[in-house]
Amino acid sequence: KTAAIVGCPFSGGQPRVGVDKGPIHLIDAGLVNQLVTLGWKVNFDGHHQFEDIKAEDDPPIGILKNPRLVSRVSESVAKAVTGHVSKGHLPITLGGDHSLAMGTISGTMNIHPNACVVWVDAHADINTAESTDSGIASIKFVSAQCFSQQPGCTGNIHGMPVSFLLGIGSKFSEYAWLKPLLKAERLVYIGLRDVDAGEKRILRENNIKAFSMHEVDKYGIGKVVEMALNHVNPNRDLPIHLSFDVDALDPSVAPSTGTPVRGGLTFREGHYICEAISETGLLVALDMMEVNPALADDASVKKTVAVGCSLVRSALGETLL
């Protein structure tokens, strides 16, 4: 068993500096050796290199911010992930912001068109150019906070990767490389609690299965993961892509992230999801996203980086006994 680490020091899908340092901290914390200790062969030869596009050469397209940069970085990540998956290696993409999932999930689905996606997040990241726009329209009456505190409501592409993967919302020629390979019925969410009004409508209209924190409270995490897999993978025979946004965890567990939301998964609930998916033996690709070591104090950063590493270990088969 071989894992390939795709470290993506990328922050162009959202406005906060620092999330590009996430992968560097995860690697510096010893992630490679931790996986070797679990019995994996680990390929990591430096962080993913991608072209930089200067802000002045990348004006918004419609409402999309940094549209060319996000597109080209994701496209190159897709190629890297496809390369690893085609060799039967397990790519572990370390973000970086969650817009990268356009690349990672495309990369997986190029090889496994029947793969399902388990998206663990406080957010649905399913805005379209239209709904992110309506987010602004409704919120600007409430406060100017949307623009400063809520980077999501203003055309930040990390709030949109899922809609691009599904092929819903308006199309952009800059994203012509991105084929809508993901079907709504092969996608399931766990951990949601900050879903924009437009996103709720999109989830409903497309019949997308989502287990919010309400369902985690109601049924417990064991039952939720079972129901989630029953939905996307009823016979437990389809490859699984797990896209884990560290902000799915409660901010007390993972404080260093750009868009923390109260009321999240506990430490154990987060790990349980990873353990249960590992137990299926069907995991073919993993994303660990949105660790931002520039946010919060040193102890909080350490804690967040450590939990990022241990979630990856759980997904790769670390057990408690």
Ligand code: MN
């Ligand atoms: Mn999130």
Ligand code: MN
């Ligand atoms: Mn929002």
Ligand code: MN
């Ligand atoms: Mn996310």
